[in-house]
Amino acid sequence: MSDDVKYVLKRVLVGVLIFLCISFIKTRKVEALSTVGFNTWEFVYRDNTVGQNWNNSFIYRLGEQKSLLAVNVYWPSFQGYYNGTLTIQFDPAQFSNGSLKLTNQYFKLFVFQNNSYSQQYYIGTCDGDLTCTFNFQGTAEQLSTNNFSVQLLINNDAFSTAYIFYPAARISASVYVSDESNSGNNDIINNQNENTQNIINNQNEITQNIIDSNKVCDTLDKNDIVTDNKYLNNTGGYYDNTSYGVSDYIDVSESEFTVINEFTHSSVYYCFYTDNKTLISCSKSSNFTNNTVIDFPNNTKFVRFSFNKINNKPIIRVCKNGNQALNDFISDSDVSPGLGQDYFTNFSDDNPLTNIVLFPVHLLQAASSTCSPVSLSVINQVVDIPCGNTIFWDKPYASSFRTWWNLFVGGIAIYYLGLKLFKTINNAIDPFKDDFEHLGGM
Amino acid sequence: MVNAFLKGLFSVITNLTSIILTPIWVGINAVIGNSAADFLTPVSNLFDYLEQFAPLSVSYLGLTSNTLDIIILLVVANITIPISVHVVKLALRWYSALKI
Numbered sequence: 036m037s038d039d040v041k042y043v044l045k046r047v048l049v050g051v052l053i054f055l056c057i058s059f060i061k062t063r064k065v066e067a068l069s070t071v072g073f074n075t076w077e078f079v080y081r082d083n084t085v086g087q088n089w090n091n092s093f094i095y096r097l098g099e100q101k102s103l104l105a106v107n108v109y110w111p112s113f114q115g116y117y118n119g120t121l122t123i124q125f126d127p128a129q130f131s132n133g134s135l136k137l138t139n140q141y142f143k144l145f146v147f148q149n150n151s152y153s154q155q156y157y158i159g160t161c162d163g164d165l166t167c168t169f170n171f172q173g174t175a176e177q178l179s180t181n182n183f184s185v186q187l188l189i190n191n192d193a194f195s196t197a198y199i200f201y202p203a204a205r206i207s208a209s210v211y212v213s214d215e216s217n218s219g220n221n222d223i224i225n226n227q228n229e230n231t232q233n234i235i236n237n238q239n240e241i242t243q244n245i246i247d248s249n250k251v252c253d254t255l256d257k258n259d260i261v262t263d264n265k266y267l268n269n270t271g272g273y274y275d276n277t278s279y280g281v282s283d284y285i286d287v288s289e290s291e292f293t294v295i296n297e298f299t300h301s302s303v304y305y306c307f308y309t310d311n312k313t314l315i316s317c318s319k320s321s322n323f324t325n326n327t328v329i330d331f332p333n334n335t336k337f338v339r340f341s342f343n344k345i346n347n348k349p350i351i352r353v354c355k356n357g358n359q360a361l362n363d364f365i366s367d368s369d370v371s372p373g374l375g376q377d378y379f380t381n382f383s384d385d386n387p388l389t390n391i392v393l394f395p396v397h398l399l400q401a402a403s404s405t406c407s408p409v410s411l412s413v414i415n416q417v418v419d420i421p422c423g424n425t426i427f428w429d430k431p432y433a434s435s436f437r438t439w440w441n442l443f444v445g446g447i448a449i450y451y452l453g454l455k456l457f458k459t460i461n462n463a464i465d466p467f468k469d470d471f472e473h474l475g476g477m
Numbered sequence: 478m479v480n481a482f483l484k485g486l487f488s489v490i491t492n493l494t495s496i497i498l499t500p501i502w503v504g505i506n507a508v509i510g511n512s513a514a515d516f517l518t519p520v521s522n523l524f525d526y527l528e529q530f531a532p533l534s535v536s537y538l539g540l541t542s543n544t545l546d547i548i549i550l551l552v553v554a555n556i557t558i559p560i561s562v563h564v565v566k567l568a569l570r571w572y573s574a575l576k577i
Contacts, residue, residue, distance in 0.1 A: 386502040388517060394528075396494075397528050403483065406535065407532065452551035453551065456554055462559070463558055463559065
């Protein structure tokens with residue numbers, strides 16, 4: 036047998052071994068996931084008929100930002116009784132038993148009535164392996180706007196520290212509403228109110244600690260409004276509302292810069308912008324807690340807030356980490372008045388040349404990041420392309436196909452990367468073969 | 478830890494490249510004005526546009542997270558081993574030069 040044949044056979048054997056290893060890893064039953072690709076979702080039940088069941092489910096892909104899932108239920112104006120469950124289930128094909136632990140740092144569930152912060156009932160946290168279920172029930176008060184909502188707070192930061200790829204989860208909820216009275220529910224709600232108050236008190240304490248540790252702070256209130264009687268919509272445009280006002284562009288270029296909410300207040304709308312004030316994204320938070328910290332998207336330079344000005348309370352506290360004492364003694368302007376600011380203004384490292392040269396790096400970085408759906412504008416029609424790596428959910432007949440697909444595509448990629456690694460290590464074994472003249476003194 | 482290392486590696490490469498290229502970009506602008514930006518900005522924007530399809534493409538591959546993790550780890554190993562070797566060589570050269 037020639038050396039060439041042996042060479043080929045050796046590599047085929049290595050490839051088969053890698054295939055077998057992957058097949059052992061991925062022989063679990065594949066269930067789950069039909070479609071994916073959004074950071075927030077809302078189910079709305081609109082039915083004026085009392086005593087109906089509502090249920091639905093969807094797949095949620097964990098993103099990079101903290102997010103809120105709202106399940107809104109609307110009903111006629113009466114004192115009603117609600118009983119429901121909310122379940123979070125992760126794809127068992129992606130996580131073998133024990134590889135993912137759902138802890139109370141990931142999910143928190145609240146019930147809101149009449150979209151009022153003061154009528155927020157804390158339900159509980161989530162602990163389990165791949166599935167956890169919240170049960171909630173209670174009596175809704177007579178509501179002028181006829182709605183209450185179950186809101187799931189999802190802390191995606193906790194996932195980002197544990198996994199390179201963000202997992203997807205199926206979240207399903209069902210709610211039954213009726214006009215049946217239930218005297219026992221008052222006790223439940225009272226307990227929930229007490230729990231909520233304890234949480235708020237703890238959050239106040241945490242917020243104060245955070246603020247104390249940040250020496251440079253400023254507070255936004257209605258005096259900071261530059262565009263009155265409007266608020267920002269989700270595209271950065273204005274909506275007319277005499278109760279609201281919009282702040283100026285706030286420079287948040289320092290990486291330590293955070294925004295800490297310290298109010299009991301209605302909705303706050305805010306938008307992120309790049310250094311040339313191009314809109315990055317907008318968001319709305321209707322249930323800020325007292326220690327909520329807003330995470331800025333990459334490349335954020337400015338933030339604008341729009342907020343309700345009616346109650347004349349401080350809206351947002353903005354802080355930058357730093358040493359106040361040091362700043363009191365000396366600053367850039369003290370050393371060289373105007374020079375530092377003038378010289379380094381517009382000295383940005385985000386220029387087209389750097390961006391083009393770093394395209395391969397950015398591409399690799401993007402490929403290893405969370406998938407987000409892409410919207411394309413085709414002949415005045417917006418086409419959404421959802422993420423597709425969970426197309427096997429709820430398709431048991433496709434499970435075997437996925438296994439073989441992983442074997443062939445993943446196996447081939449791993450095989451060639453393994454060969455490349457082998458060559459790399461071989462080259463690294465004798466790293467000084469060209470350097471004897473440099474090492475003569477040793 | 479792998480995630481943090483990967484992010485750190487990208488950050489180092491990005492910042493070092495930026496440090497090298499930013500003065501060049503400033504020089505180009507000083508010589509030929511905004512025409513360089515007018516020409517390169519659309520190209521840069523096109524690349525930004527293409528980058529958003531990368532995670533989408535990966536998700537449509539249908540590979541499991543375990544497989545993707547292995548692939549990423551191998552890519553990282555292939556990149557970091559030569560860099561590490563060159564860093565050691567550089568350190569030894571400096572040591573040798575200082576010793577003489």
